[in-house]
Structures are given as C-alpha cells and as structure tokens.
Amino acid sequence: MDGTKMTERPMKPTRIRHTVVVLAISLATLSYVQRVAISEAAGPIMRDLHISKDQMGLIFGAFGLSYALFEVPMGLLATGSACGAF
Numbered sequence: 001m002d003g004t005k006m007t008e009r010p011m012k013p014t015r016i017r018h019t020v021v022v023l024a025i026s027l028a029t030l031s032y033v034q035r036v037a038i039s040e041a042a043g044p045i046m047r048d049l050h051i052s053k054d055q056m057g058l059i060f061g062a063f064g065l066s067y068a069l070f071e072v073p074m075g076l077l078a079t080g081s082a083c084g085a086f
Contacts, residue, residue, distance in 0.1 A: 038063060 038060070046056050 035067075 042056055045051070046053070051059075
C-alpha cells in the first residue's frame with residue numbers, strides 16, 4: 001500500500017435479495033401449514049391409533065415443545081450470531 005485512500009464503491013443491489021425474501025416467506029408459510037395440518041389431522045390420528053384426548057394433548061405438547069426448542073437455535077444460526085458474525 002502506498003498510503004493512498006481507496007474509495008469504496010457502493011455495491012449494486014442484486015436479485016438475490018428477492019430470492020431470499022421469497023424463500024423466507026415460503027418457509028414461514030410451510031411452517032404455518034404444518035402446524036395447522038397436525039391440528040386438523042387430530043381426529044383421524046386419534047381414531048386410527050386409538051388414543052384419548054389426553055394422549056393427543058401430550059402429542060401436541062411434545063410437538064409444540066420440540067418446535068419451540070429448535071426455533072431459537074435455528075434463528076441464531078440464520079442470523080449468524082451462533083457463529084460469531086455479529
């Protein structure tokens with residue numbers, strides 16, 4: 001380096017940001033549909049597996065707990081704070 005200052009040119013926006021937004025919306029929609037689908041399927045699941053409403057409540061609780069437990073680590077991983085990017 002000869003001591004001269006280099007001026008940084010602003011980066012041009014790319015179309016990748018649109019792809020990222022579409023993927024994020026698609027994943028959020030899929031996640032919502034998955035949560036709704038298990039509650040809509042509760043009746044047939046209970047009949048097919050011969051389980052009570054209490055047992056189905058435990059299944060929903062396990063589903064919700066596992067969903068919530070993985071929400072935080074996946075959010076950290078998505079933002080990059082889990083790998084020290086911030």
